[in-house]
Amino acid sequence: MIGCLIRLLSLAKNPEAIPAIQPLIVRELCYWILSDPQGQDVRRLVLAKGAVARVIEAVHYLREHYQHPLRIDELAATAAMSPASFYHHFKALTSMTPLQYQKQMRLLEARSLLAESSVNIANVAYAVGYGSVSQFHREYKRAFGGSPRSDVIIPM
Missing domain, CATH: 1.10.10 (Arc Repressor Mutant, subunit A)
Incomplete structure (x- = not known):
């Protein structure tokens, strides 16, 4: 590690080499730090606050x-x-995006609810957070290629 630090500091004498050499030395330094027996502790610290x-x-x-x-x-x-x-x-x-992720979560949960038993589609739409049943229908059809009704289980 000391060799890496010395090479890193010596780049100050050749500033034109910094863009090409510095990332390689920093990468090597990270390798030595993380492969050290205490590297696991370093990784835990970095990931915990990262x-x-x-x-x-x-x-x-x-x-x-x-x-x-x-x-x-x-x-x-x-x-x-x-x-x-x-x-x-x-x-x-x-x-x-966070909004796309939320929409996906809502639609997946709605599909799961619709497949569980015979349920009211409007109730499912409201339960997963939609304020409009028509918006729920549009987004459901766009995501799954069919209307919510096509996934409702009809009891026999």
Whole structure:
């Protein structure tokens, strides 16, 4: 590790080499730190406070509260991030915006409820957080290719 630090500091003598060499030395330094016997402790510290861990906590929160209206600023606050930073990290981690993720959670839960037993479609729409049955129908059909009625189990 000391060799890495010396090479990193010596780059000050050749500033034109910094863009090419510095990332490699930093990567090597990270390798030595993380492969050390205490590397596991370092990883735990980094992940415990890192942006990924905080976004994962917000995802868990969103899964538990998907039926409630979504406010990005409140969700970002649960992750201790600014709304812009949270949005960026959330999308990088899930490949969806928070609103798209919430919509997916609502629709998957609705599909599950519809498949459980003969239920009222409007009640399912309201239970998963939709304020409009027609909006629920449109989004359900867009997501699953059929109307909610096609997934209702009819008792025999």
